[in-house]
Amino acid sequence: MSAGWSWYVIALVALNLLGCVWLLWWTSKRRPGDPKPEDTSHFWDGDITEYNKPMPRWWINGFFLLLAFSVVYIFWYGGLGGYDGYGKWSSAGEHALAKAADDARLDETFAPYKGQPIDAIAQDPAAVKLGQAIFNNNCATCHGSSAQGAIGFPNLRDDIWHWGGSPEQILTTVLDGREGVMPEWGTVLTGMGGDSAVVSVVSYVRSLSDPERSQDYLAVQGQRLYTGVCVACHGVEGKGNQALGAPDLTDDYWLYGDSTAQIGESIARGRHGVMPAWRDMLGETRSRLAAAYVWSLSHPAGSATAPPAAKETGRQ
Template sequence: MSTAWSWYVIVLIAINIGGCVWLLWWTARRRPGDPAPTETSHVWDGDITEYNKPLPRWWINLFYITIVFSIGYLAWYPGLGSFAGYGGWSSQLEHEREKEKQDARLEETFSVYAGQPLPALAADPDAMRLGRSIFANTCATCHGSTAQGATGYPDLTDDVWHWGGEPEQVLATVLDGREGVMPPWEKVLTGMGGDQAMTAIVAYTRSLSQPPGGDYFAARGKPLYEGLCVACHGADGTGNEALGAPDLTDDYWLYGGSSEALFASIGEGRHGIMPAHRELLGETRARLVAAYVWSLSNPAPAAAAAGTAQ
């Protein structure tokens, strides 16, 4: 808050409090010539008279006490513009204290799961209930309540993992996040192969998962692919988990498998970000939600681990 606005608020408060004091004083005092409380001359139906009796002194004093209290309240709490108040209270400090209390309670609840491997957590029904709840509160916004994702957001219930689907890889993804960058290649490709270069490389990319046999554009796209794409996706198109480069030989397309979607992915590039949740959730809660996510695509190992645990 600027100094000008701060003084505006302070002056406005002072005027209001002063106005209340003056109004009480002015209306409570009787003046010479005022009619008696029973002589207002307002009479109805011959015997109903309106009186003008003043408030009892104790009642008026309560109003004054309320005003004094309000002044003390504004001095103790930050109610006068940018003045912080003598009590040092702030909503931020109040929030931090409450957060510390609730975090301590959560730590106590989650402490029994600290450091446990994901398969062991996936075999624990109580851990999975907690993991599902954390997922619903934190992850469902992007991946959906069923974890099946959407265009641009991975399906967590299948066996396709661009960054690896082993338990520790899934945990690393949740804790520290991932950032996948597909650079735009349209200008580079046009310079290498002319106006039909984009058509050719899209045809070849599609042929890796749907070999058409004898496709003219796919044949033209192969050398373009080998010149630009093998560094990330590999010579055979199976991708690279270390880079998050997807496997192009399956039928899963994160951003859509239509020709329009492939033209956009290759020509304009993609930039996918999975935020890090280490600071937001802490390691134990991240471990619980990672175990839940891992169990969605590995139901059999999770069930086997549960049977072994029993």
């Protein structure tokens, strides 16, 4: 706050305090010509009378003491613009002290899991419960409280991972975030194959997870266009590339919806998905706990089997 604004605030505070003092003094003083306390001639309903009695002296003195306390309070805690109070107290300092104390308690709670492997943490029910709490507070906004995601937000309960599903890959995703970009191909494809080019590519992409569609006319036309444009990221067989976040097109999982219109929208206009980095916000240990919880959703404790297939609700 600039000095000019500080003086403006100081003037307002001083005027308000002086105004309160003047008002108390003015209203507590009787003057010549004032009616007697019992003689105002204001009556209602025959027996209700308005009197002109001043407040008791002890009450008025209490107000003066309150104003004096206000002056001391303002000078001690600060209330004069940008100038610190004599006691050097500030809400920011109070918050910093409280945060430091809370962080110390949290560090003590999380210390046993520092640097531990994700899959090892996931075997500890107490750690998984901590990770779930961290997930609910920070991740559920996008992925949902059940972690089943929504359109544009991955389902974390299945076995499909665009950036890799190993413990370390999941931890990297949580710590440093991910940014997946699907370019706009509508104009390019239209130039290569006409107005039906995007629909043809959609038909071919669908045939990768449903071979019965592979002989459709549009799918055959789409394969040529796919080979010329899409293989760089998704591969010749459509298996994707986890290093780029390019999804596997053979698994029938569609992050942005599985209708012809939604897939066509992804191809023609592109997509830009961002997973924020949580390293600075949560720190490494809390990120490990959250990642361990996510990993545990598809790897239940004590299970040596492959993770369950995605539920229909997750294929969005």
